[in-house]
Amino acid sequence: MSDTGTPQAARGVPAVEVPRGLAGVVVTETALGDVRGAEGFYHYRQYSAIELAESRSFEDVWHLMFHGELPDAERSAAFAAEVASLRRLPDEVARALPAIARASASAGPLAGLRSALSLYGSATGLRPLYDTGPERRVEDALATCAVVPTLLTALHRIGQGLEPVAPRDDLGHAANYLYMLTGSQPDPEHARAVEQYLVATVDHGFNASTFTARVIASTGADLAACLVGGVGAFSGPLHGGAPARALDTLDAIGTVERIDPWIRERIGRGERIMGFGHAVYRTEDPRSRMLRALGLAFGGPLIEFAVRVEERVEAILAELKPGRELHTNVEFYAGVVMEQCGLPRAMFTPTFAVARVVGWSANVLEQAADPKIIRPGARYVGQAPPQPVPAP
Incomplete structure (x- = not known):
């Protein structure tokens, strides 16, 4: 690869290939906490x-x-x-x-x-x-x-x-x-x-x-x-902008009878189901588990319907796309609990903030406390420079 496509190499710094979105790339050290996606666990300090x-x-x-x-x-x-x-x-x-x-x-x-x-x-x-x-x-x-x-x-x-x-x-x-x-x-x-x-x-x-x-x-x-x-x-x-959208999903489904056809249609079209899936967790999101319990403690038709939707999304996904893990994330039951507590939907994401x-x-x-500026590079993929500047 030429130096044209690797700014780091042009500066005398060896180029390092990383995944798209920096997935899994460790960029610094922290004592504040960590997320262990494979275990379904996260912590603040110890x-x-x-x-x-x-x-x-x-x-x-x-x-x-x-x-x-x-x-x-x-x-x-x-x-x-x-x-x-x-x-x-x-x-x-x-x-x-x-x-x-x-x-x-x-x-x-x-x-x-x-x-x-x-x-x-x-x-x-x-x-x-x-x-x-x-x-x-x-x-x-x-x-x-x-x-x-x-x-x-x-x-x-x-x-x-x-x-x-x-x-x-x-x-x-x-x-x-x-x-x-x-x-x-x-x-x-x-x-x-x-x-x-x-x-x-x-x-x-x-x-x-x-x-x-x-x-x-x-x-x-x-x-x-x-x-x-x-x-x-x-x-x-x-x-962070998904709690209200997850609740909108429940509204869009509406009734128990519509759960299966609604989910199958979305999965068939490859659409995202808001409130499901996470970039890190491959198990159940522990925050979702806690919030589900809070919602169930309050009770009512909304939490009962949400639990039913969760069950059917996981079952239908297991049928249509075996081996693919997809569980509720924090936004799904966060929306339910905030609704139960009387917060307006416009304030769901602000509450998260x-x-x-x-x-x-x-x-x-x-x-x-770290004097080093965060300054990654990018691979240039445009036309090869330098091109002559055209006359006006």
């Missing part, structure tokens, strides 16, 4: 993420990701109070939210979050990671993560013609999020179910949005820039 979701608060896991350890009871209360005190928006940002909500009305709150985060970064004077030390980076990340639920719920409510609801310091992160979203004291069972969902979705390996945030961090840019990039990658329907922003920030903090 702890099972699902066990954390079942036994600890969101704030405890936030502390774990930022500070490297689970807090004891005293530190847990102090940390929860610390982040609760950071939820209010700067006046300049609050005043701009109606304009942002109007401009992003057709795209929704997640699109508005990109603009709001950029404005927040400017209004609070977030400095480039390159120019700040570890303590300041953590302070900035705590404050930014704390205001994301405030931004998202305000954008949603303004878009619905409602006044934003100010955060409450006496509520936990998940309960306060639901309170700001609805304006009402949340049902404790709903708040806990949403909290478990948030814990289970804080981080998940080097997915597209986490990798994007780390690439930006490697340039030394400020935290807001990193998170805006993460949100942009996350918004795609092949990544409320959790993932903590994971992105933890990755940004880790990446900021």
Whole structure:
């Protein structure tokens, strides 16, 4: 292969062939966690993420990701109070939210979050990671993560013609999020179910949005820039933008009698069934298993129908394409649980982002300690250069 097609070789760096999409390529080391797709297991630092979701608060896991350890009871209360005190928006940002909500009305709150985060970064004077030390980076990340639920719920409510609801310091992160979203004291069972969902979705390996945030961090840019990039990658329907689409699938099927013909038609045409399949897991997604259990605990026709659809998709796929593993992913039952807890569908993916922003920030903090910029190469496949420049 000539140097023309390998920029690395032109720079004196040996070219390395990698799979499309960087599948399976290890690009760095991390102490934040890992996903073991063949085992159906993932963890935050040394702890099972699902066990954390079942036994600890969101704030405890936030502390774990930022500070490297689970807090004891005293530190847990102090940390929860610390982040609760950071939820209010700067006046300049609050005043701009109606304009942002109007401009992003057709795209929704997640699109508005990109603009709001950029404005927040400017209004609070977030400095480039390159120019700040570890303590300041953590302070900035705590404050930014704390205001994301405030931004998202305000954008949603303004878009619905409602006044934003100010955060409450006496509520936990998940309960306060639901309170700001609805304006009402949340049902404790709903708040806990949403909290478990948030814990289970804080981080998940080097997915597209986490990798994007780390690439930006490697340039030394400020935290807001990193998170805006993460949100942009996350918004795609092949990544974080699928919970509502998975529920739309259930609506499209409609009745038990339509399950089999609907599924067979989609599989026959080679179409994707939203809520099924994952880039890493070859077993059942452990997040899906946990959320299914939460949905079943609430009960009702929606979860019963979802379980039936899951059973038939797997059975029909085994019949039509033997040997191909396809299981529900986190989005399938996430949509069901959020619907059961009263969240509007427009807020399904933003709710996912409320959790993932903590994971992105933890990755940004880790990446900021590495002075090496992430700069891969690409193989050029266009016409051989240099071609003569034609006369005008």
